[in-house]
Amino acid sequence: MTHMAVDHPYFGAFLLLLVTFGAFSLTVFAARFVSRRLAKLDTEKLKLTIYECGPEVTKQPNTISAQFYLFALLFILFDVEIIFMFPWAIDFKVLGWFGFAEMILFILLLAIGFIYAWKKGALEWHSIK
Numbered sequence: 001m002t003h004m005a006v007d008h009p010y011f012g013a014f015l016l017l018l019v020t021f022g023a024f025s026l027t028v029f030a031a032r033f034v035s036r037r038l039a040k041l042d043t044e045k046l047k048l049t050i051y052e053c054g055p056e057v058t059k060q061p062n063t064i065s066a067q068f069y070l071f072a073l074l075f076i077l078f079d080v081e082i083i084f085m086f087p088w089a090i091d092f093k094v095l096g097w098f099g100f101a102e103m104i105l106f107i108l109l110l111a112i113g114f115i116y117a118w119k120k121g122a123l124e125w126h127s128i129k
Contacts, residue, residue: 070122081110 088103
């Protein structure tokens, strides 16, 4: 018995995956290397010039509040958790009381997370001024 089983039916697909991964990584690295060599680095004046019309461009610090990201993260988290309820609702009769108890526990944990986020002020909308 050898340490390597080459007669597995999916061994060829696995090797193809590895070769594709290597080729993709090499292509991305080469493209990045070539683009950095060919790119002009003195384009700052060009970026600040007026394009056709409008006020003169001034540099401003990017002041996007982290509150936006936290709010979006909480929305995605609770949205995905709500989506998990649809398969449960479809198979409610099949799951029986065990499925019902599991969903009550799931909703309880979801409510605890929601109350925690509410108490921490993550759902408060602050002004960015």
